[in-house]
Amino acid sequence: MKELEERIRKEGTVKEGNVLKVDAFLNHQCDVALYDAMGAAWAEHFAGKNITKILTIEASGIGMACVAARHFGNVPVVFAKKAQSINLDGDQYVTTVYSFTKQREFPVIVSRKYLGPEDHVLLIDDFLANGKALHGLIDICKHAGATVEGIGIAVEKGFQGGGDQLREEGYDVDSLAIVESMDPKTGEIEFRH
Numbered sequence: 001m002k003e004l005e006e007r008i009r010k011e012g013t014v015k016e017g018n019v020l021k022v023d024a025f026l027n028h029q030c031d032v033a034l035y036d037a038m039g040a041a042w043a044e045h046f047a048g049k050n051i052t053k054i055l056t057i058e059a060s061g062i063g064m065a066c067v068a069a070r071h072f073g074n075v076p077v078v079f080a081k082k083a084q085s086i087n088l089d090g091d092q093y094v095t096t097v098y099s100f101t102k103q104r105e106f107p108v109i110v111s112r113k114y115l116g117p118e119d120h121v122l123l124i125d126d127f128l129a130n131g132k133a134l135h136g137l138i139d140i141c142k143h144a145g146a147t148v149e150g151i152g153i154a155v156e157k158g159f160q161g162g163g164d165q166l167r168e169e170g171y172d173v174d175s176l177a178i179v180e181s182m183d184p185k186t187g188e189i190e191f192r193h
């Protein structure tokens, strides 16, 4: 998606440790017009699929998943929680995910009330790096007996391999920008086309 690539080039910064910082518009301050264009792009890619629910993971996926839902007939958005809470009751699907930015494992929790075998799910997230978060969400869908119809990602860091592994596993992964390489010294970013 040209618009997203241009924003990354203009406002993104490359940090040591394979970190691309895009918090000016994607995952801290949120550009909702860009989110809307991203939702439209995913809707075009996944047209014809009967999506009944969007599933994402807190925190950064939530905003864009909610805006994207407007392009999928206002289907409910469920976000997996990364901590137990007194606000979580009843039976839950639980798995564990290693967080790329927080560098530790988190429990990933979805209430059984909000995901079941009748659901056809679109997974949405802001970043795809090693694929840990997505594999956690897929695991939750497997526990629920739900069908994963596709995966919509804003920024995939292709060189970390998580996206290609998911494609090899047979998932339809639509990443709107795929960073092929990035250099923290020069700030140069190359995209896959």
Ligand SMILES: O=P(O)(O)OC[C@H]1O[C@H](OP(=O)(O)OP(=O)(O)O)[C@H](O)[C@@H]1O
Pocket (backbone or CB within 6 Å): 027, 057, 058, 059, 060, 061, 098, 099, 100, 101, 102, 125, 126, 127, 128, 129, 130, 131, 132, 133, 134, 162
């Ligand atoms: O493909 P992976 O290696 O799993 O990396 C991608 C995940 O990393 C980030 O989550 P993180 O837990 O770092 O934090 P956030 O969502 O709270 O920003 C991002 O939002 C994705 O969920």
Ligand SMILES: O=c1[nH]c(=O)c2nc[nH]c2[nH]1
Pocket (backbone or CB within 6 Å): 018, 019, 020, 021, 022, 023, 027, 100, 101, 127, 128, 129
């Ligand atoms: O802001 C972010 N930048 C990244 O490079 C990244 N990788 C996973 N999750 C990420 N979030």
